[in-house]
Amino acid sequence: MRYYARKIAFYLVALWAAVTLNFVIPRLMPGNPVDVLIARLQQRGGSVDPAVRRSYELLLGTGGDRSVFGEYFAYLGNLARGDLGVSVSAFPAPVSEVITASLWWTIVLVGIATLVSFVLGVALGAVVGWRRGTWLDALVPSTTVLAAVPYFWLALLLVALLSSALGWFPLLGGYDVVLSPGWNAEFIGSAVYHGTLPALTIVISSVGGWLLGMRNMMVSAMSEDYVLTARAKGLRDSRVMIRYAARNAVLPSVAGFAISLGFVVAGSIVTEQVFSYPGIGGRLLQAVQNNDYALMQGIFLVITIAVLGANLAVDLLHTLIDPRTRATG
Template identity: 85%
Template sequence: MRYYARKFGFYLVALWAALTLNFFVPRLMPGNPVDVLMAKLAQRGGTVDPAARRAYELLLGADTSEPLFRQYLSYLGNMARGDLGVSVSAFPAPVSQVIADSLPWTLVLVGLATLLSFLLGVVLGAFVGWRRGTWLDGLVPATTVLAAVPYFWLALILVALLASGLGWFPLMGGYDVVLDPGWNADFIGSAAYHGTLPALTIVISSVGGWLLGMRNMMVSTTAEDYVLTAKAKGLKDSRVMIRYAARNAVLPSVAGFAISLGFVVAGSIITEQVFSYPGIGSKLLQAVQNNDYALMQGIFLVITVAVLGANLVVDLLYAVIDPRTRAGG
């Protein structure tokens, strides 16, 4: 019980530290969200008097006249209430609405692509590691070379070949703009069609890492005594590979996969930019460009909670799988 209490206490402290950094880092950047909003209004021919500017400062949480510590306390209070503020990039939409609109796109695209690349890499890695020294080892350099290709370059190549050249996929967007978003077959089919090429980019660039990691763990595991004993007993190769070798070799990959799922909510900024995909990564880039403190903090908060939650789940699962990790707790 003390082990679990320590773990929860550690992650609560980590969450507080992340929230504190989340408050201070955007404020170290040059510029001011109110200035950005005033510039937008000026471009449209509008004028804002000092009283209105003051109202915008209070609305956007950019009140520079208030001491920083009081701003920090107000920020923590707003976070506790779930009030993430108002976005400058999508003014006057609240940050929570902006995140709610874009996060599902990222979760579906990056989440499914990450799951597919993990499963494909682990299965191929287990088989290659079991058959090490054969022609199958030639798969490893090929996949790692693809993983080493710059992300944006791979995305542009796929766009040029499969979208622009062959016309198999749309060039950009998350769905056909003539359709109304909703849970209907036409919209879901269009979203899946538009998301195939971005997902393929993520899978191709990440499957090599999972394959290499699983392959190396399989090579190490097959030399263990319990695997050699299982072989000596005359058990089928497939059973020894799956139930003895792969079952233990996959544990580090499972931990890495759980952590990578935490980063899924961060999206894939480069992929979303290349394909003009309406995910959270594009919103984050837009927030940085517009000095949108509230939106940056909201997105960072979602990412932080997701990563910490994934790490906590991994720690708790390891405590169940291997009770030795609770030793001394």
């Protein structure tokens, strides 16, 4: 019980440190979100006086006669109430609504692509590792080369080949603009059609890492005594591979997959930009361009919670798989 208490306390401290950095870093950037709103107001012909500026400062919780520490404690109090503030880039929409509208697109796209690449990479890695030294091993370098290719370059290549040249997939967007978002077959089909090419980019880029890791663990597991004993008993090769070798070799990959799920929320920002996909990555870039402190902080907070939660789950999973880690943890 003490071990779990220490782990939870550690992650709570890490969360506080991340929240503090989340507050500080945007304020080190040049510019001010209040100036952005005032510039927009002036472009529309509106008048700007000190009272208007003061109203914006109170609304956004920045500037004015409040000190930095006052802003910090107000920020913590708002987080405790679940209030993430008002977005400048999507003014006057609350940050929570902006994040929710974009988050599901990234979770579905990157989450499903990560799951597919993990399952495909682990399955292929198990087969390649079991048949090491055969022609299948010659395919491993090609997958690792694809894993080293930058997302944006591979995305542009697939767009040029499969969209521009062959016309199999749309160039941009997350769905057909003539449709209204909703839970109906036509819209879901359009979203799947538009998301196939971005998902394919992520799968091709990441499957090689899972394949190589699983292949190496399979080679190591095949020299263990329990695998040699299973073979000596005359068990079928398929059973030895799946029940004995792959079952133990997959444990590090499962831990890595749990951690990668935490980064699903961060999304593939570059990939989303190439395809103009309405995910959280585009919102983050928009927030940076508009000095939207509240939206940046909200997105970073969601990413931080997802990553810390995934790491905590991995730590607790390790204690269940190998209880000896409790003695050393």
